[in-house]
Amino acid sequence: MLRGKDAILIAGPTASGKSPLAVELASLVGGVVVNADSMQVYGGLRIVTARPNPVEEARAPHRLYGHIAPESPYSVGAWLREATQAVEEIRAEGRVPIFCGGTGLYFRALLGGLDAMPAIPAEVRGRMRAIFAAEGADALHARLSSLDKEGASRLSPGDSQRVLRALEVVEATGKPISAFQSGKGQALLDAEKTLKVVLTPERAVLRERIAARFDIMLEEGAVEEVAAFRVAYPAALGGTARKAIGVEELGRYLDGLGTLAEARQRAVDRTRQYAKRQETWFRHQFDGNWLRVSGRDSLFAQLTEFGTSKLTNG
Structure with a gap:
């Protein structure tokens, strides 16, 4: 050692x-x-x-x-x-x-x-990624804004990976991703x-x-x-x-x-x-x-x- x-x-x-x-x-x-x-x-x-x-x-x-x-x-x-x-x-x-x-x-x-982020059910992850594939980054960001306006304001539509992650969290838990960000x-x-x-x-x-x-x-x-x-x-x-x-x-x-x-x-x-x-x-x-x-x-x-x-x- x-x-x-x-x-x-x-x-x-x-x-x-x-x-x-x-x-x-x-x-x-x-x-x-x-x-x-x-x-x-x-x-x-x-x-x-x-x-x-x-x-x-x-x-x-x-x-x-x-x-x-x-x-x-x-x-x-x-x-x-x-x-x-x-x-x-x-x-x-x-x-x-x-x-x-x-x-x-x-x-x-x-x-x-x-x-410590919550586990995301496969159904939620699959549904959000299907929306991204079918409708694009702007639609994904708009959906996040309707559920977590503050969180969406901190992310650009082009940052699709982080937008997707934030959307998965709020869809799965009903809480914004900021609720889990204590560091x-x-x-x-x-x-x-x-x-x-x-x-x-x-x-x-x-x-x-x-x-x-x-x-x-x-x-x-x-x-x-x-x-x-x-x-x-x-x-x-x-x-x-x-x-x-x-x-x-x-x-x-x-x-x-x-x-x-x-x-x-x-x-x-x-x-x-x-x-x-x-x-x-x-x-x-x-x-x-x-x-x-x-x-x-x-x-x-x-x-x-x-x-x-x-x-x-x-």
């Missing part, structure tokens, strides 16, 4: 180097890398979602990557239930869970900041026994990494992956998985709407904007108990500075 720690969290913006660091730590402490990224749960998009590559997966066990069908609904609550089972199994094996990703709500859920859920991990790390590379460095990484994605077959995805999962093109950066941009190129260079630039720009939002979220949501480091060397330097390494087994 870690000295005084029994879990590790590695958060950070996209392209900040989380996956290689998680794999290295896993090899040092006997850990299992657990996905904490909302896009990397989906199958069919290994390249464009930057899931760990086969070399990284061979160096350490990985959990909760690419296991959800792209057309299937998924939520932070569903992820937390799977993460809970994963932690139980990992610890039963005498190993250390190492959560790695860029989805802030997943980390909040691990530490008890996720609200005092049950923690899966003990914060005092968890090493919490957030990667904060310099903005200029991150921008260059993002561009270089997308070029590597193209070399590895991102265009072909998106083409195959569109054929294999047509239903997913209306769901959450389609929001993975690269799907829309490369899809436009495949449809003859611009050059590959233009698609590449749009994807890079969008990724940089996304990384900026992630950085802002981590800065405001993660307290001083998180180690803020620029990268691998910075982390190990801080651990050494604190005295005996927190990564020592025993």
